[in-house]
Amino acid sequence: MRRRSTTPGALWSSDPPRWFNRRTDHDHSIERARMVEEQLAHRGIEDQRVLDAMRRVPRHLFVEESAAPYAYEDHPMPIGDGQTISQPYIVALMLQAARIGPEDRVLDVGTGSGYAAAVAAQLGHRVVSVERHPDLAVGAAATLEALGYRVEVVTGDGTLGWPAAAPYDAIVAAATGPSVPRAWVEQLAPGGRIVMPVGRPGRAQHLALFEHDPDGSLRETNLGSVAFVPLLGAQGWPVP
Numbered sequence: 001m002r003r004r005s006t007t008p009g010a011l012w013s014s015d016p017p018r019w020f021n022r023r024t025d026h027d028h029s030i031e032r033a034r035m036v037e038e039q040l041a042h043r044g045i046e047d048q049r050v051l052d053a054m055r056r057v058p059r060h061l062f063v064e065e066s067a068a069p070y071a072y073e074d075h076p077m078p079i080g081d082g083q084t085i086s087q088p089y090i091v092a093l094m095l096q097a098a099r100i101g102p103e104d105r106v107l108d109v110g111t112g113s114g115y116a117a118a119v120a121a122q123l124g125h126r127v128v129s130v131e132r133h134p135d136l137a138v139g140a141a142a143t144l145e146a147l148g149y150r151v152e153v154v155t156g157d158g159t160l161g162w163p164a165a166a167p168y169d170a171i172v173a174a175a176t177g178p179s180v181p182r183a184w185v186e187q188l189a190p191g192g193r194i195v196m197p198v199g200r201p202g203r204a205q206h207l208a209l210f211e212h213d214p215d216g217s218l219r220e221t222n223l224g225s226v227a228f229v230p231l232l233g234a235q236g237w238p239v240p
Helices: 029-043 048-056 065-070 088-098 115-123 134-147 182-186
Strands: 077-080 083-085 105-109 126-131 151-155 168-173 188-199 205-212 218-225
Touching: 029 048, 029 088, 048 088, 048 115, 077 134, 088 115, 088 168, 088 188, 088 205, 088 218, 105 115, 115 126, 115 134, 115 151, 126 134, 134 151, 182 188
Parallel strands: 105 126, 105 168, 126 151, 168 188
Antiparallel strands: 077 083, 188 205, 205 218
C-alpha cells in the first residue's frame, strides 16, 4: 500500500481542475435540497445528520464537469477506470446504517471520486479512504483537499483495510465481496459496524450491515438488493 499526499500542488501535474478557483457551490443548493427531500427523506432515510451532510456536500464537484448538471439525479454515474459514483440514496442508506458518530473513526473502502468519503467526513472524527486505482486516488485526494474535507486517501488493497489507523468504529465499502474480509473484522472496534454489498458481480447482491457483538461474533442485517462493482483483492474476488 502507498500513502498519498493530499497537498494540491503535489497532485495536479499540470493545471488544477477548472472548478478550483470558481465559486464551488454555484446554484446547486436547490438541487441538493430537492435530492434530499425527494430521493432520501421520501424513501425512508431518517437520520438527520446524514440528511444534513448530503445537503451540504457538493456532489457536482465529484463528477466530470460535463456530467455536473446530472449529478443530483437518482442514479449512479461513471467516474473512470470502470468505477461509478453510487446514486445518492445508496450513499445515504449505507451511511445511515453505519451510524457514524462525531467521534468515530471510519474506513471507507473504494474511494472512487471521493464523494462518499466527503459525506462520511461530515459525520465522523477521522476518515481513511482506500482506493486500488492510483489515478482515482490522486483525483479524489485533490478534490477532497481543495474542498476542505479532512480525509486521508491511500492507495492499496482495500480488502486488507488500513491497519495503521485501526481500530475503526465503522467500515463502509462501495464494492461487492463474497463475504466480510477477515482483515476488516480484525480492524473493527468493539461494537463497530461494517456496511458492504455481498454477492457475485453481475448476479444477486444485497447490502448488508454487520454488527460486532460483545461476544466477538458478527450479526448480519439484510438491507435490500443492490448492484455494485466487485471488491477485488487478496480477501475479495480475484484480480483479473
